[in-house]
Amino acid sequence: MTIQQIADKVRSGGRVDAEQALRLYREAPTPLLGQLADQIRARKHPEGIVTYIIDRNVNYTNVCVARCAFCAFYRPVGSSEGYVLGFDELFRKIDETIAVGGVQLLLQGGHNPDLPIEWYEDLFKAIKARYPEFRLHALSPPEVIHLSRLSQQPVSAVLDRLIAAGMDSVPGGGAEILVDRVRKLLHCYGKASADEWLDVMRQAHRKGLRTTATMMYGTVETEEERIEHLMRLRSLQDETGGFTAFIAWSYQPEHTELAGQEATGVDYLRTLALSRIVLDNFPSLQASWVTQGGKVGQLSLAYGANDMGSVMIEENVVRAAGASYCMDEVEIVRNIEDAGFIAKRRNMHYEVLGDPIFREREVPRMLELAKARDEGDDSVPAELLNYPARSRAGKALRVVQS
Amino acid sequence: MTVTDAELDTLSTSHDIIAIGAAADDERRRRHGARTTFVRVADVDAAPGAPTATPASAGEIRIVGTPLTREAAIARVREVVAAAGNTPVSAFSLADLERIAAAEQVPLRTFLEELKLAGLELVAQAPFDQLRDARLAIEEVNIAGLGLARLTIDKLPTADVPALYRQIAALQHDTGVIKTFAPLPRSVNPAVPTTGYDDVRRIALARLFITNIPSIQVDWSLYGPKLAQVALTVGADDLDSVSPIDEVPEGRRRAPLEEIRRNIAAAALEPVERDGRFDAR
Numbered sequence: 001m002t003i004q005q006i007a008d009k010v011r012s013g014g015r016v017d018a019e020q021a022l023r024l025y026r027e028a029p030t031p032l033l034g035q036l037a038d039q040i041r042a043r044k045h046p047e048g049i050v051t052y053i054i055d056r057n058v059n060y061t062n063v064c065v066a067r068c069a070f071c072a073f074y075r076p077v078g079s080s081e082g083y084v085l086g087f088d089e090l091f092r093k094i095d096e097t098i099a100v101g102g103v104q105l106l107l108q109g110g111h112n113p114d115l116p117i118e119w120y121e122d123l124f125k126a127i128k129a130r131y132p133e134f135r136l137h138a139l140s141p142p143e144v145i146h147l148s149r150l151s152q153q154p155v156s157a158v159l160d161r162l163i164a165a166g167m168d169s170v171p172g173g174g175a176e177i178l179v180d181r182v183r184k185l186l187h188c189y190g191k192a193s194a195d196e197w198l199d200v201m202r203q204a205h206r207k208g209l210r211t212t213a214t215m216m217y218g219t220v221e222t223e224e225e226r227i228e229h230l231m232r233l234r235s236l237q238d239e240t241g242g243f244t245a246f247i248a249w250s251y252q253p254e255h256t257e258l259a260g261q262e263a264t265g266v267d268y269l270r271t272l273a274l275s276r277i278v279l280d281n282f283p284s285l286q287a288s289w290v291t292q293g294g295k296v297g298q299l300s301l302a303y304g305a306n307d308m309g310s311v312m313i314e315e316n317v318v319r320a321a322g323a324s325y326c327m328d329e330v331e332i333v334r335n336i337e338d339a340g341f342i343a344k345r346r347n348m349h350y351e352v353l354g355d356p357i358f359r360e361r362e363v364p365r366m367l368e369l370a371k372a373r374d375e376g377d378d379s380v381p382a383e384l385l386n387y388p389a390r391s392r393a394g395k396a397l398r399v400v401q402s
Numbered sequence: 403m404t405v406t407d408a409e410l411d412t413l414s415t416s417h418d419i420i421a422i423g424a425a426a427d428d429e430r431r432r433r434h435g436a437r438t439t440f441v442r443v444a445d446v447d448a449a450p451g452a453p454t455a456t457p458a459s460a461g462e463i464r465i466v467g468t469p470l471t472r473e474a475a476i477a478r479v480r481e482v483v484a485a486a487g488n489t490p491v492s493a494f495s496l497a498d499l500e501r502i503a504a505a506e507q508v509p510l511r512t513f514l515e516e517l518k519l520a521g522l523e524l525v526a527q528a529p530f531d532q533l534r535d536a537r538l539a540i541e542e543v544n545i546a547g548l549g550l551a552r553l554t555i556d557k558l559p560t561a562d563v564p565a566l567y568r569q570i571a572a573l574q575h576d577t578g579v580i581k582t583f584a585p586l587p588r589s590v591n592p593a594v595p596t597t598g599y600d601d602v603r604r605i606a607l608a609r610l611f612i613t614n615i616p617s618i619q620v621d622w623s624l625y626g627p628k629l630a631q632v633a634l635t636v637g638a639d640d641l642d643s644v645s646p647i648d649e650v651p652e653g654r655r656r657a658p659l660e661e662i663r664r665n666i667a668a669a670a671l672e673p674v675e676r677d678g679r680f681d682a683r
């Protein structure tokens with residue numbers, strides 16, 4: 001098939017196979033990829049609405065035993081720079097989020113051996129008791145697997161306990177590239193193999209949870225492996241229909257063990273457009289302005305994205321790897337409208353909640369994303385004493401605390 | 403492709419930036435093929451006595467900042483030229499030179515000739531929206547025997563894009579010496595930055611409408627690699643202000659030269675380094 005024939009197939013609503021996807025990715029001119037992706041976006045979202053969510057991206061701990069080679073965020077067990085946020089700190093963050101119209105926390109963190117599953121259950125229950133309407137988009141598949149190993153319980157049981165405690169949906173982090181060759185090279189096979197990642201999502205979907213899916217590209221994978229990643233997501237979505245959205249972002253190399261270089265802006269737009277073409281069963285695609293900046297983030301809306309992601313309020317992971325872009329609600333809405341779309345607030349299920357909140361009431365401008373903790377704050381939450389530590393460093397800390 | 407006035411008006415309000423960008427890319431490739439030029443520029447301060455050392459890899463040495471007086475400008479050019487070897491030296495904003503000449507009550511041409519005599523090759527930029535009389539000032543640059551490195555826009559124009567581009571095309575029609583136009587504003591309100599759509603539209607329309615200026619330029623250091631690279635796919639063919647420092651700065655993994663070549667190649671274009679004289683290096 002020629003590129004034109006593949007393009008015609010996409011235009012008429014046909015599904016591309018892996019080989020056709022690879023040919024488009026390698027050979028199609030960037031404007032053609034953009035046009036095809038934009039047509040699919042328009043078919044799926046004919047009303048011209050681009051959504052966004054006001055939520056806060058909170059990393060409850062940076063202590064992690066997984067030690068992925070591409071991660072600049074984690075600190076090893078016992079590091080003086082390691083932290084765990086206290087329940088009160090998290091409540092304060094939720095209060096701040098609600099004040100600017102936020103509806104959920106995106107809660108993810110390191111694989112901290114000193115936080116047993118009971119800590120998560122108590123945290124979720126406490127949040128739901130104080131903020132019954134507030135949503136918890138919490139714990140990516142590798143974190144669920146970590147809790148499964150830590151608690152010696154199957155993933156299904158862990159999910160049941162977390163759902164019972166208040167988990168509303170599962171973020172699609174930790175997918176990186178869903179090919180085990182790549183995962184081994186990135187030292188993230190141990191935290192979750194490709195099958196394990198997909199299986200957590202499968203089980204979550206079966207339990208009625210909606211989840212997102214992600215792809216971090218631009219490390220050691222080949223173009224074929226990027227396509228394989230998309231194909232695996234598409235298959236699972238055919239099976240369960242549980243994914244709400246897909247988010248691709250480029251690997252951020254600064255301060256990481258893996259190092260290397262970041263994929264370019266044009267790479268991003270081509271990858272996004274191809275994802276829109278391949279993932280024909282995903283309702284939504286998010287723009288990753290947090291890795292690409294506001295300008296390429298906005299251009300994503302011409303390359304298949306129909307969602308500007310999250311206002312975020314706080315961000316720690318990408319910042320640790322060198323990128324620090326900020327867009328508050330005013331800025332996100334300005335970018336959506338400037339591109340000719342209608343801006344609407346949404347929840348995690350991509351249901352429209354309403355018009356921009358700043359048009360309904362006064363909301364403080366936010367010109368910088370907050371961090372997990374202020375510089376120099378090395379406090380240890382008192383409630384940690386209630387949870388047994390597994391690591392030597394964690395046990396020593398509990399003794400000091402008591 | 404020649405764009406009519408009516409088409410320009412329509413395109414300037416269109417949200418179909420892929421179509422606009424694709425048309426501009428066709429036009430850019432018709433003129434330049436895949437060839438994409440870039441220049442490594444070493445900045446030195448305008449104050450007399452400031453350091454003059456620059457990396458040997460620079461293809462242009464640029465004196466930046468506003469000289470206090472005519473005498474200071476001439477003295478600084480002499481100092482920098484003496485240290486520059488064979489590397490072309492550009493200096494100052496033409497708007498500043500216009501102002502200084504008026505304040506010291508000398509004809510602009512006299513001032514420019516003095517700078518030329520001191521060894522200056524190029525006026526670094528002519529900010530269209532800051533010049534009192536753009537046509538006259540640019541003609542004087544030419545008559546004084548100087549080159550003009552680029553025509554720029556300082557602030558986001560209040561006039562609409564078609565009106566602005568008509569004026570710029572007319573300016574080039576009258577002067578014929580502008581080799582490069584950088585359509586993205588150099589000073590932007592950080593509280594309301596231009597958007598990606600704005601930037602793409604401005605670049606693409608510049609390429610489509612201003613048919614008498616050979617190159618459309620983007621400032622690599624001002625606009626950053628991501629937007630600058632996208633700009634190359636929607637009409638721009640020249641990158642200004644690439645750092646001449648080859649060491650890898652703290653926390654970064656790529657030297658600027660390698661980074662720029664990689665970005666140009668990743669946009670399916672061919673990198674060609676040039677100097678301030680617009681000659682390939």
Ligand code: SF4
Pocket residue numbers: 064065066067068071072073074109110111142188191
């Ligand atoms: S990416 Fe997540 S799992 Fe991997 S080291 Fe970083 S915090 Fe740990």
